[in-house]
Amino acid sequence: MAIKFDKCSGASKFSALGLLVTLGIVFGDIGTSPLYVMKTIMHASEGYDANYIIGAVSCIIWTLTLQTTVKYVIVALSADNKGEGGILALYALVRKHNRKWLYVAAIIGASTLVADGIITPSITVTSAIEGLKAVNDATPVVPITIAIISALFFIQQFGTSAIGKLFGPFMFFWFLMLGVMGSLHLAEFLPILKAFNPYYAIRLLAHDPNWFLVLGAVFLCTTGAEALYSDLGHCGRRNITVSWIYVKIMLILNYLGQGAWIVENIKHIGDDVNPFYAIMPTQFLLIGVFMATIAAVIASQALISGCFTIFSEAVNLNFWPRLKIKYPTNVKGQLFVPSVNNFLYIFCIITILLFKTSGRMEAAYGLSITITMLMTTILLAFYLHMHKIKLFIVIPFFAVFVTIEGLFLTANMFKFIHGGWFTIMLAGTFCTIMYVWYNAQNIRHKYLVFDKIHKYFDIISSIKNDTTIPKYATNLVYVSRSDSPEYIEGKVIYSIIHKQPKRADHYLLFHFEHIDEPNTLDYTFTPLIEDTLFRINVRIGFRVQPYMTLYLRQIIEDLVHEGTFDLSSGYTSLKKKGVSGDFRFIVIHRIYYPASSDRGRDNLMMNIYGLIKHLGINEEKALGLDTSNVVVEKVPLIVKRNGNSRRIVPMPTPTEDSE
Structure with missing residues (x-):
């Protein structure tokens, strides 16, 4: 006999409303990447030129295509556990086949995902508020960022279902703004369209001595892909797949526009210039900063909710001690974990005070999430094999994405001394706790x-x-x-x-x-x-x-x-x-x-x-x-x-x- 569930929001049904809600829930993280990706790419090379920018934008386009579209949207979204996604849901799916050591991949992936999730609200909100410096150079970025982050974590206890209904329409216009702003600058340097040819990405990585810094910067464009998979249960595969088409087009247009503007103004760009805001008309700048701030809050909200879900799953999968969990609304899947909320808040504030600027946060960002993606690839390979997919398909899939993510990991390892140690330290702490808890419970059962x-x-x-x-x-x-x-x-x-x-x-x-x-x-x-x-x-x-x-x-x-x-x-x-x-x-x-x-x-x-x-x-x-x-x-x-x-x-x- 069944025990009754609470009501479900119905957002997972394929419909126009489902597509709109998906934009608000799924794509906040990857949708705010244009705030800092091109700025980071500029800083990765001191003497960059037009060929460098074309190659870098080409790397972005093909990273979004291979890593996000192929691996996550096409393959990972099909690896659902009764409609649910994410690395722990995937682990629960494959552990049935007695691959006992796979729990190690699961806890490493979950730990690094949470660790990178701590820095994401900090970098997105900080990047958004830094846009105000174009209006007033004396803008107190750190205090404003801390105030916004504090308010965001404070409202978690009340639930966000009512606010969440506004996320979808806002993110629709956010992505539309990204596409329009990028399109306005394409004519300034039409050769930027060569970036669609992967040759220019390969040429850049083959000849640039700082290729590892370039890859480390490029990787930031796809950091939200893992969150996309985790939100499968909330929105449904068809809603995510169809809405991704719109999102990807708008993102690529924005990256192309930023690239064209950089080449056109290459001799006049200062170190503190962010091309994301530079491509905006002056009269639109304040509106752009406001929209970027709201988009950053939405991205942060999605990651906070995702961390609540991860810890809830970890408890029931025997990876974490029992936690106090509250349900602030009657919407299925929405929960509030006070201890996790407090922990995330404290470390977000520490991150802001430690790094102070988005530029320094970028140096720490992306390292741990690369490890999560590697662990997901391992589990996906077992899932495909478990479903009788031929080895001549599984092995190339595994080899290609382990190679891609291995290169990204190698590139991001150079971030370790510049701040990557911070997220690795957090991930190592989470991983140790999960490993000990899991094995101690097995010892007790013995x-x-x-x-x-x-x-x-x-x-x-x-x-x-x-x-x-x-x-x-x-x-x-x-x-x-x-x-x-x-x-x-x-x-x-x-x-x-x-x-x-x-x-x-x-x-x-x-x-x-x-x-x-x-x-x-x-x-x-x-x-x-x-x-x-x-x-x-x-x-x-x-x-x-x-x-x-x-x-x-x-x-x-x-x-x-x-x-x-x-x-x-x-x-x-x-x-x-x-x-x-x-x-x-x-x-x-x-x-x-x-x-x-x-x-x-x-x-x-x-x-x-x-x-x-x-x-x-x-x-x-x-x-x-x-x-x-x-x-x-x-x-x-x-x-x-x-x-x-x-x-x-x-x-x-x-x-x-x-x-």
Whole structure:
């Protein structure tokens, strides 16, 4: 049976409205790249000439074609997990085929994506506000940028669905402005159209001694491609594909126009000139800065929301501690993670104060996202092979894009000492936490002990009917780790029978089965002992939060309506008055004691785990349980026997274990 979902916005349906909404959600990051790409390319070579600019624009056109259009729009968007995209959704899709090491590619890709997402709001907003310097050179860029970023992160807690409805129309006019402004300058240097010929890109990279700086700058034009894939679930493949045609045309026109203007004015350009604003008529400049600022905010909003989704998925894929998640609106997929929001805000402010100008941020930008793209390529190759695509197609695909992204990575490595270290440091921190959490959970599961549940049917029934044992609750609910209804954890049996025998009318074993699909939420109800012992198995997708209390309430209502569960109180006086039965929840915390294990690696991993678990919330809060009727029982995870722990039944890895 299914558990009900909240409403969906419907933006994923292919329609004119869907196309408009897609412009506002998907293309903010890649759509603000013209703010800084050509300026960065100018700074990559001291003595640039017309051939250099033509070659650089050619690199941009063919990067947008190969990297964004071919890899992401054509190939990656077809690799959807029940309509959802992004590197973690892709990992959930391919891990079914037991490629255990692929989790490393997933956590590296997710970590670098979040790290680069921290610098994106900073560079886009700073680049936009720097346009005001063309009007007044004394414009306080840093304070204005910090104020805008602060307001942006502050409003996250209220949800952005209402504001989001305005994003699409605005971005339509933003891209139209890009195309028009670029077109106005094409006639100044028509040979710029040679950039459509890839020969000029190849010639530039083959002969320019600073080719690595050029590639590092060119790569910035495609940094939003990974976000494009991640937003697949919000907008749908057809909406993204069709709207990309319009977006790409407008972007290329703007890059061509900037290139033509640079060549025409090559002898008069100062170091602080941004060709993006230079191609605007003077009377339009303030409007252009305003539109650029709003576009930067929209791009930042998309990346912030994307980071919320990444951490939400990471939790359910067993990569991150449980986090407090709020839903400020009833729009499906829109969530707010306070701890992530605060972290992103703090590091965005640090980024602004550390680098101060967009020029210095550009030196740090793009390095980590290149690694994300490489990891996506690896996972895509496995996905294509998994879907029986011929190797003579998969191997060239893999070779081509690993080569392209390898070159981009090599070029961006030169940014490391100029600021790239900052995003790599952040990515390394995220990656370490994910790696330790994932492996520590596997270690914890290794020591879980299971036994056949039918062996305990008689004694559980006897406890229920033994009036000499004080009644513990009408309905006693245990959080179960057993993936099979035929088994039960030894710690649960110990709690019922030995640790103060617990008499109840109903014993419920509640189990979350985390699956590799994004939005699945349904359950099965299995009576194990008639009117006494039951198992509830909830299948939950990696984008759905495990709110146990909420789901249990709906499940019980369904069962009572069907007549398969008696909700009446087990206390005679209360039952006569028609009072519903009480519920008490037992959560077992398994404590890991290093002294009980002689495995050095396990002890090291668990010691680090003990530190990072404080990043999240405890299991009771994560499950949404009312602490007034929750009992937490602490037991040792390992019971040492003759120098070795005993494991009765091997079970699949659970999604999360308690502390």
